Amino acid sequence: MLEEWESSHLEEIIGIIEKGLREESDTAIDGAKCLIEAVCKTILTERGRDIGKTDSPGTLIRKTTQALEIADEDGGDSVQQMIRGMTGAADGLESLRNSFGPLGHGRDAKHNKLGDWHRLMAVRTAETISVLLYEAHCARTTNLRYTRTEFDEEDSDNKKIDRLADVQIDPDTFEIVINEAYRYRPSQILYDLDREGYMNERTKATDLPEEEESE
Numbered sequence: 001m002l003e004e005w006e007s008s009h010l011e012e013i014i015g016i017i018e019k020g021l022r023e024e025s026d027t028a029i030d031g032a033k034c035l036i037e038a039v040c041k042t043i044l045t046e047r048g049r050d051i052g053k054t055d056s057p058g059t060l061i062r063k064t065t066q067a068l069e070i071a072d073e074d075g076g077d078s079v080q081q082m083i084r085g086m087t088g089a090a091d092g093l094e095s096l097r098n099s100f101g102p103l104g105h106g107r108d109a110k111h112n113k114l115g116d117w118h119r120l121m122a123v124r125t126a127e128t129i130s131v132l133l134y135e136a137h138c139a140r141t142t143n144l145r146y147t148r149t150e151f152d153e154e155d156s157d158n159k160k161i162d163r164l165a166d167v168q169i170d171p172d173t174f175e176i177v178i179n180e181a182y183r184y185r186p187s188q189i190l191y192d193l194d195r196e197g198y199m200n201e202r203t204k205a206t207d208l209p210e211e212e213e214s215e
Contacts, residue, residue, distance in 0.1 A: 010038055016030070016031035017031035020123075029097045029100060032122045033057060036093070036126050039064075041060065043067065045148075047146060048143060056090075062083070065083050070083065086132075089129070093122055093126060096122060166178070176189070187201070
């Protein structure tokens with residue numbers, strides 16, 4: 001399900017987890033911890049919330065549930081207790097990874113790895129928490145200020161904005177003026193939205209005589 005985010009980073013983490021389980025490697029535990037962190041940080045970013053450099057997985061989960069207002073829903077103390085259970089499980093996973101994860105710290109060559117059951121428990125715990133938070137995030141109204149979802153050309157509100165827009169060109173600055181309030185340079189629009197088009201137009205502009213550029 002998390003593949004819907006179309007993230008190569010998440011795909012890499014999931015790949016590490018799956019490979020660790022197949023090969024009976026504790027790298028699956030490293031991946032499980034990273035999965036929770038990646039999901040929480042993605043949601044917090046898309047909700048405009050601060051992320052501390054030293055936030056533990058439990059702290060990230062707590063911040064994420066607050067950002068999603070999960071604790072404010074019906075359920076009261078029961079929901080709070082479940083959230084505490086998730087944060088406790090995540091902190092336990094971090095402790096397990098710190099003790100046995102081979103990628104986080106250099107290990108003695110004779111370091112003993114965990115059993116299959118421990119790895120599976122770590123992975124299933126991370127998977128459950130990550131999917132629950134992801135589904136809650138998707139169920140909430142998108143925060144348009146911070147979302148990184150691509151522009152939806154078929155969105156009805158976007159079409160209304162287009163229809164109602166008063167678009168003018170400032171003859172002095174060549175800026176595109178929308179509703180007398182928002183000003184954008186053509187070069188800026190191309191640079192932000194169509195880098196290939198920007199490069200093409202820049203090549204044309206470079207060949208112009210200096211006096212034509214200032215006209």
